[in-house]
Amino acid sequence: MTATQTPGSLRSFDQLFVGGRWVAPAGDARIDIVSPTTEELLGSVPDATDADVDAAVAAARAAFDKGEWSSTTPAERAVFLNRIADEMEKRLPEMAGAFALELGAPDAVATRFHQIAIEVWRRNAALLSTFEFSEATEWGEGSGTLFREPVGVVAAVSPWNGPVVLNSLKISAALAAGCTVVAKPAPEAPVSVMIMAEAIEAVGLPEGVVSILPGGREVGEYLVTRPDIDKVSFTGSTGAGKAVMAAAADRIARVTLELGGKSAGIILEDADLSEVLPTLLAAGVGHSGQVCAAITRVLAPRSRYDEICGALAAAIGTLKVGDPRVDPEVAIGPLVAQRQQKRVLDYIELGVQEGARVAVGGGVPKDQDRGWFVEPTLLVDVDNSMRVAREEIFGPVIVVIPYTDVDDAVAIANDSEYGLSGAVYSADHAAASAVARRIRTGQINVNTAGVCLYAPFGGFRQSGMGREGGNDGLLPYLETKLIIG
Secondary structure, three states, X not given: XXXXXXXOOOOEEOOEEXXXXXXXXXXXXXXXEEOOOOOOEEEEEEOOOHHHHHHHHHHHHHHHHHOOOOOOOHHHHHXXXXXXXXXXXXXXXXXXXXXXXXXXXXXXXXXXXXXXXXHXXXXXXXXXXXXXXXXXXXXXXXXXXXXXXXXXXXXXXXXXXXXXXXXXXHHHHHHHHOOXXXXXXXXXXXXXXXXXXXXXXXXXXXXXXXEEOOOOHXXXXXXXXXXXXXXXXXXXXXXXXXXXXXXXXXXXXXXXXXXXXXXXXXXXXXXXXXXXXXXXXXXXXXXXXXXXXXXXXXXXXXXXXXHHHHHHHHHHHOOOEOOOOOOOOOOEOOXXXXXXXXXXXXXXXXXXXXXXXXXXXXXXXXXXXXXXXXXXXEEEOOOOOOHHHHOOOOOOEEEEEEEOOHHHHHHHHHOOOOOOOEEEEXXXXXXXXXXXXXXXXXOOXXXXXXXXXXXXXXXXXXXXEXXXXXXXXXXXXXXXXXXXX
């Protein structure tokens, strides 16, 4: 493997990771990685082609059919997963540093994302000591044995907002099940994943078991349509997820989809705002709002609506925006690309046209003359029928919607195409938990906010299908066989 780096830049990779080996790409096209903070070129990686996909899928198919990996015991696979975690830990500063450059993220965010990724590998390794890959079963007139066997060759397609942690979720679960994997990270932030590939290489998996091919949408579309792909695990937009599902339907390939969200944070009448604001703000505009599970709809009781809007606006107004490399107090970095900046600004304008009011933020920071920044923004006087309340913006924009009583709050929270995350806040934990049970969403917090990737994570409705994390995250990579007698 060859890679080059100059001070203040990313490593530029010259090879692709195909079947566990670094090889020359089939084409000479490259993906340029541009800093969202300075708009400067940071580095580049090879742009995978259809021929590279074919080579990786063929290697994965041959490896799976040969059975060298799929026939290992769970304990043997756990050893490899833990060793990969160890190798990633050695590279944590470099991976986090690459992520911080690629996404313009604060160091604390970058470090935490990669600590979670390493823990995902360790937890899937630990899961292998308790998961039942076979079990006896019986019914009135007979008995048999249930076997859970690897589904086969997996295509893992992930977005740019958490490249290592999202690829870790998919690849570690697939490997734990005994599958082989071809992963396609997004072109905006591939370098941290290529560093993860070096960690995977270091443990000496059998040839063909893992490939990592950076590329754009066309490469992903080609990958998921390959006849030798038995399962697709996709994280991305709902629109793209529908296309993946349609492509897989032709051959009944198995699909796990983790898609968009428009999650609600419900503040009940008795909630203490001093306890609400820290986690709610982090969940809403942290990582510049570029999180599928971001809590971007705040539901406030009408009796406290002005108070809550004022407190949120004041808190958001204190968040420093800029380049985290220059100022360690920066909480909000840029958006990933100019197209994303335009999308977010267009949504803010649309919200105003619909009748919402900008309480704070709403534009590009005046002190930023380059980079793709948007001020963290609070839209108030919002109705749940507005597009800014219904569509995923994927930027640092929170809307506040009033409700009359708890039943109304539940109805508003559930009146969405999505159902990925959420939160309920109250001085009465039992009351908040009772409300949480009524919300149609995959995960929901009580008196806190955030996402747990160590337990089942996924969504209702158009937020996806299937789960990642924990036992439920391993099951989609397995087929169930019953041997009778």
